[in-house]
Amino acid sequence: MVFCIGHSIISPLGEGSKANFAAVQAGRSGLKRYDHRFADVEPICASLFDQPQAFVPMCIRSVELATAGGACPLDSHDTIFILSTTKGDNLDLWTPAVGVASYFANPNPPIVVSNACTSGVCAQITAQRLLESGMYKHAVVVGCDLQSRFIVSGFQAFKALSPEPCLPFSEERQGLNLGEAAATVVYSIEQPTTNDQQGQDWTWSLESGAIHNDATHISAPSRTGDGAFLCLRDVMQGVQHDAIRLIGVHGTATLYNDDMERAAIHRAGLDSVPMCVLKPFFGHTMGAAGILETILCVMQAQQDKTENEQQVHVIKMLSGFGGVNAAIRLRV
């Protein structure tokens, strides 16, 4: 088990986890129609920053916000930087990771997790493993993707995009919307003891994680939700079903993804657990999605938790190209 000691979200809806949580609570969405943002592509509905952003400064700002409390020694050998991204800075994934880690004078070579759309959850699993193995005491997990002509044209060619705001799990869903964001979560082997800037209420522990492949198709999920089911099975070990307060699903609003997730949740016996879907607010933020959505699902569970409840658990699950699925369980 590792402990969250700081987190942040930067999205078109605002800067900081609290601002983004408040925006979602207020029902604000970052999704808009863009007719001419990217040359040649057809008009899209997406959640984009007003002005095109630079990748490395966006990640740096996200880390600064998440570590403002000073609980994580960023320049220490005990701290590892992990970047979750699919396209990085103009297709280069390694150089921007070095750019972020070296900005904070971190002496360790960073790690980039590039496991398609599951990267943000996989990066947290990697952080947990490295911390529990004793190699590091702190892990700064940054997720970021910015949209480009490259990505938009590809998803459009794939006919995966909805021209309207997406409708996850609706019978009328037409596909996904893309989004831009950076999100950071900082994990530590040391449990935070004081009510620091983030506040005890805003922390959680990462209990377990699992990654499984469907082994059926590189661009379509298993119809029976094999990989996602195996992930849920693994992260449910040692915990009762009724302890799960919320499942943060991927919910991209593509025909196949949502069906697959429903099948996997059913197989895992978790049908009665409320689901949290955030794509209608942020779009699919790719490398940032797993981190951004983990933070907001946990904040929701924290808000809903009653004083009598000692342990509430949240599951965050994702699936992606390459047949890969991932899930983590967090204790709130």
Place this chain on the structure above:
Amino acid sequence: MITPTSVVLDGQPITVTQTGDKMLVELYRRFVGDYPKFFKMDTLCRLGFVAAEMLLKDHTTNDERSSDWTIIMANRSASIKNDTDYLATISEGHYYPSPALFVYTLPNIVTGEIAIRHHIQGETSFYVLDKPEQLEPIIRSTLHPQPSTLLAGWCECRTTNDFYAKLQLIWNN
């Protein structure tokens, strides 16, 4: 280990007549031969796929293995070779984006291709790192809590004539 001009399996050099991408096809014909989907793959996937086939050829697939096998791969350049190929389909004045190429613009697709071939429903993970040595602590920390049989290694491809794969099978049961 596979480079554009040389192949070594279990410490023994394998004689090849071709180089680059053509050599990968030559290896496919010699070690696999019955998986036409190979020809749809980009060079990064062909490289990782053939390297994996050579290691796994003596180990038949069975259901027992499927959910506790782990595949971990890493490289420095992600999917840059296929990214470049895809970019050519959306160049100005020639905008015909190819979905078939786009799906290969993620480095982890190679781990998915191997998982499909061998029905491995365990973990598949892809990392972008500076050097192969950086993969060692990641592998150790992956195996520590959940021992499994692991196919792991470096799989780098910049062009059809500039690639390097070094994979190993780790039995950890």
